[in-house]
Amino acid sequence: MKKLGWMALVAGALSVAGCGTDPLESSRARPVMEDYATLVYENYTDAVAKARVLQTAVDAFVADPTEAKLTAARTAWLEARPAYGQSEVFRFYGGPIDDEDTGPEGRINAWPLDEAYIDAVEGAPEAGIINATSEYPTLSEELLISLNERDGETNIATGYHAIEFLLWGQDRSVTGPGNRPASDFVDGGTAPNAARRRQYLKLATGLLVKDLESVKTQWTPDSNNYAKLFRSQEPKEALLQVLTGMGSLSGAELSGERMTVAYDNKDQEDEHSCFSDNTKADLYANALGIQNAYLGRYGTADRHGLDELVAVVDPELDREMKQRLQASLDAIQAIPGPFDQAILGADNAEGRQKVKVAIDALRAQTETLADVATALGITLNLE
Known part of the structure; x- marks a missing residue:
């Protein structure tokens, strides 16, 4: 999501149904x-x-910037994405990840990213913070934080996608990702x-590791933190937040910002992970996170769910609902990669047809999520 301005509107439109009998017993809802x-x-x-694995690989590469260690760092980045992608279903209700005042989401996963804001790009060899040695003589975490999203939402200086751009460089290939040489990191x-x-x-x-750790800390059990506050709520208030995260990610974010915008514009710059060609995997992880939240599971752990x-x-x-969730996953998986090529061509091209099927599946899923909320006595109004 480029900005969270609409989140407050969504949250303001949500309310627990004020009349009728609660269809759920607290003894059933609280375990969920x-x-x-x-x-x-x-x-x-x-x-x-x-x-942290990514950080170790990056540290090894920075200490000895060889092609082999660049490949290892790229692999670690790709392997770090699914876990975070699944966690995005915990956004959109003002929790620790995107609290209006303290949430670090904008530093963690903001996009789309203007490459020239960070480093040199084709046609602009002196562009970016890295090459602005007079303006920014000393690089620091504090500087990067201050520059992130300064003067524009594409002025992304931190997070997964800034790291992605540095590791892969611009993607100029129709068949694969960017291919920045390790020698870009070698003196001379x-x-x-x-x-x-x-x-x-x-x-x-x-900084990415620190920001993620700060969010994890707020959900640590048996601590005086957000998790304690979440657990202390009435079940319906908590379930309202759960459904807000699911419906917002499924609808306005995933089917909208992350898929429909790229589908309509046919522009690589609008895809989520445009440097590494990891967009399809990102989309799948997001959809899997929604399914996880409904079923109450993560990985091999299976607990009480909605x-x-x-x-x-x-x-x-x-x-x-279960059929809708699986249909969305299957539809995303069926998109031919890379995603930046699937969105091109006429509307009857195979790739575009597959992308459209996935968008429609997510929209139908979002509508069913609203029905689920109603069945639980909760009014859910989503974009």
């Missing part, structure tokens, strides 16, 4: 919200662990300011 908090903690724990190599490029990469990766509550109220709706 308790296990949701556990699921969130496990997901962020995994995201932090994978980010193929690009000036190699030492600053190494330092920037190291700083951005370290499905148990919906099955009590409307078994047929529960079956429909």
